[in-house]
Amino acid sequence: MSLDLELRLPLDRFELQVELQLEARVTALFGPSGAGKTSLLECVVGLRRGARGRVCFNGSTWLDSERGVVVRPEQRRIGYVPQDGLLFPHLNTRENLLCGAHRQSRDQARNRLEQVSRVLQLEALWERLPSTLSGGERQRVALGRALCSAPELLVLDEPLGALDLALKRRLLPFLRQVREEFAIPMLLVSHSPGEVQALCDEVVGFDTGRVVARGRPEDVLLGKGSIGRPSTSNTLALLLGTDELESTFPCEIVHASAERCLVRTAGGVELHCRGLRENVGPDRRAHALVSIAARDVILARCKPERISARNVLLGQVRQVDPSGVVEVELQPQVVADSGDTSRGNGATPGLLVELSHSAIEELGLEPGLELHVVIKSSACVVSPAQSPVDLGAG
Amino acid sequence: MESTSSALWLTFKISGCATLIVLLFAVPLGYLLSRRQFPGKLWLNAFLVLPMVLPPTAVGYLLLSLLADAGPLGRQTLGFDPDVLLTWKAGVLAAATMSFPIVIRTVKVTFDGIDPRLEAMARTLGHGRLATFRLVTLPLGLRGLSAAAILGFMRGMGEFGATVMIAGNIPGRTQTLALAIFSADQAGRDAEARVLLGVALIAGLGAVLVAEYLGRGRRG
Numbered sequence: 001m002s003l004d005l006e007l008r009l010p011l012d013r014f015e016l017q018v019e020l021q022l023e024a025r026v027t028a029l030f031g032p033s034g035a036g037k038t039s040l041l042e043c044v045v046g047l048r049r050g051a052r053g054r055v056c057f058n059g060s061t062w063l064d065s066e067r068g069v070v071v072r073p074e075q076r077r078i079g080y081v082p083q084d085g086l087l088f089p090h091l092n093t094r095e096n097l098l099c100g101a102h103r104q105s106r107d108q109a110r111n112r113l114e115q116v117s118r119v120l121q122l123e124a125l126w127e128r129l130p131s132t133l134s135g136g137e138r139q140r141v142a143l144g145r146a147l148c149s150a151p152e153l154l155v156l157d158e159p160l161g162a163l164d165l166a167l168k169r170r171l172l173p174f175l176r177q178v179r180e181e182f183a184i185p186m187l188l189v190s191h192s193p194g195e196v197q198a199l200c201d202e203v204v205g206f207d208t209g210r211v212v213a214r215g216r217p218e219d220v221l222l223g224k225g226s227i228g229r230p231s232t233s234n235t236l237a238l239l240l241g242t243d244e245l246e247s248t249f250p251c252e253i254v255h256a257s258a259e260r261c262l263v264r265t266a267g268g269v270e271l272h273c274r275g276l277r278e279n280v281g282p283d284r285r286a287h288a289l290v291s292i293a294a295r296d297v298i299l300a301r302c303k304p305e306r307i308s309a310r311n312v313l314l315g316q317v318r319q320v321d322p323s324g325v326v327e328v329e330l331q332p333q334v335v336a337d338s339g340d341t342s343r344g345n346g347a348t349p350g351l352l353v354e355l356s357h358s359a360i361e362e363l364g365l366e367p368g369l370e371l372h373v374v375i376k377s378s379a380c381v382v383s384p385a386q387s388p389v390d391l392g393a394g
Numbered sequence: 395m396e397s398t399s400s401a402l403w404l405t406f407k408i409s410g411c412a413t414l415i416v417l418l419f420a421v422p423l424g425y426l427l428s429r430r431q432f433p434g435k436l437w438l439n440a441f442l443v444l445p446m447v448l449p450p451t452a453v454g455y456l457l458l459s460l461l462a463d464a465g466p467l468g469r470q471t472l473g474f475d476p477d478v479l480l481t482w483k484a485g486v487l488a489a490a491t492m493s494f495p496i497v498i499r500t501v502k503v504t505f506d507g508i509d510p511r512l513e514a515m516a517r518t519l520g521h522g523r524l525a526t527f528r529l530v531t532l533p534l535g536l537r538g539l540s541a542a543a544i545l546g547f548m549r550g551m552g553e554f555g556a557t558v559m560i561a562g563n564i565p566g567r568t569q570t571l572a573l574a575i576f577s578a579d580q581a582g583r584d585a586e587a588r589v590l591l592g593v594a595l596i597a598g599l600g601a602v603l604v605a606e607y608l609g610r611g612r613r614g
Contacts, residue, residue, distance in 0.1 A: 100519035
């Protein structure tokens with residue numbers, strides 16, 4: 001996709017000033033609350049008056065205040081999912097899903113409805129009114145409604161923002177699956193490092209109405225790629241907001257039981273994880289996600305032996321941030337033959353590790369250094385793709 | 395009894411027509427007042443509510459001056475006879491004017507209660523303004539709008555002061571229920587007045603109950 005933004009919009013406390021050319025398939029706007037991210041999204045969608053500048057998407061101009069061009073929101077073909085879903089309360093799930101279907105032929109609309117309902121597991125909810133749906137179900141329906149309108153761009157405003165951590169983990173694989181199954185470019189706002197890592201090709205760091213960083217998710221989370229600010233650690237602190245720093249990768253489940261679980265990530269890294277209480281069938285094993293909190297990882301210069309932690313892996317330091325966050329590239333134990341190649345080229349995941357300054361100094365951490373990475377299996381949390389039954393109570 | 399049934403029929407006819415006309419203006423205007431900010435909004439609001447705070451006879455006198463032969467809407471100004479005064483159409487005009495404030499206030503409150511973001515959402519799904527109104531605003535506001543219509547209808551049914559000023563009190567032509575009760579009482583026809591009172595009570599009570607039910611929530 002190509003989305004060119006050149007915008008100025010006065011907000012309550014500051015002016016939004018953005019100049020961005022976005023080309024990645026999935027881009028996240030990442031930053032603290034009140035940074036102007038939602039306002040920027042509303043300018044793209046066409047719901048915000050008073051913006052000056054230009055918005056162009058794939059060659060068509062949506063806004064050009066100088067030439068007086070303003071394309072109406074109904075003509076932009078954007079699938080918009082706001083934070084609270086905004087389902088139409090008087091329509092049931094199926095009617096909500098079909099609200100945007102009039103832009104396609106009857107056959108196309110029916111196929112789309114079936115495909116979306118299958119991927120997001122919505123069929124069981126078709127007859128229910130929004131007031132009877134749980135928070136997670138509502139967000140899935142809102143996402144489904146946007147997809148059913150056959151959009152050319154998906155705009156998601158903190159799609160999981162209103163949900164608690166457990167529910168977030170359960171819904172993230174859905175978003176991941178939407179990313180894989182529908183070739184629609186996505187622009188999303190997020191507070192959550194895990195969400196950004198699991199979904200995005202590029203992250204744009206945002207603060208008080210301006211772009212402060214831009215780059216690969218791991219880079220921006222580490223404070224690299226910052227623009228106009230010398231201190232990277234400040235950027236990181238700003239960007240992180242309240243969510244805990246964690247790494248989230250797509251993976252497939254190799255083995256799962258109540259006691260233990262083994263997953264293989266892109267690039268062939270095998271991780272022993274916390275056991276899964278539920279029974280995970282073969283159909284749900286391919287699109288799982290694994291999350292590891294940055295403070296739960298230990299780095300060692302020599303190989304620890306007779307240690308209780310189940311994961312002792314080889315890794316190489318990619319970068320060290322002065323704020324005390326290190327990115328380590330995990331080395332595969334097995335050669336990957338068929339991995340997820342959607343991010344990079346099946347590259348091994350970059351694991352974020354939070355360390356104290358003294359630990360960084362003592363270990364002499366610098367890019368390129370090889371070391372051992374120790375992670376308890378209980379610190380690796382797996383979220384399998386969901387089945388409708390699991391989500392009933394969600 | 396014939397006069398009672400003709401008064402009842404006239405009342406329904408006048409009040410029904412007045413309600414339709416009022417809704418035709420009050421729905422778009424109420425939507426505008428609820429959704430948009432514009433210069434002079436306060437004044438427009440005050441002007442629209444005016445008939446509620448003025449004595450009905452004052453409103454009637456004002457309408458009479460407008461429609462009188464030499465008035466701005468009279469025969470001499472228009473060049474033809476609009477033939478409104480002392481006909482049932484004058485009754486409609488009086489009822490519409492007097493019920494407008496209560497209808498537009500109810501309509502505005504109804505639209506205030508509908509999240510404008512839902513309408514914005516419908517726009518992003520490819521619906522234009524009118525289609526959005528049909529898909530979201532109208533179904534969500536249906537109860538409120540029905541309540542507004544019923545309140546307007548009842549206000550029109552009870553209208554007396556302005557009606558008597560411009561439509562007169564002509565049995566069989568402009569004499570509504572309210573006027574018939576007055577006439578029956580003045581002429582000492584107590585039995586007839588009591589029957590008319592009973593009819594008015596039943597109609598009024600039914601309408602209030604329906605309005606209450608509709609006002610109780612979108613999905614009762």
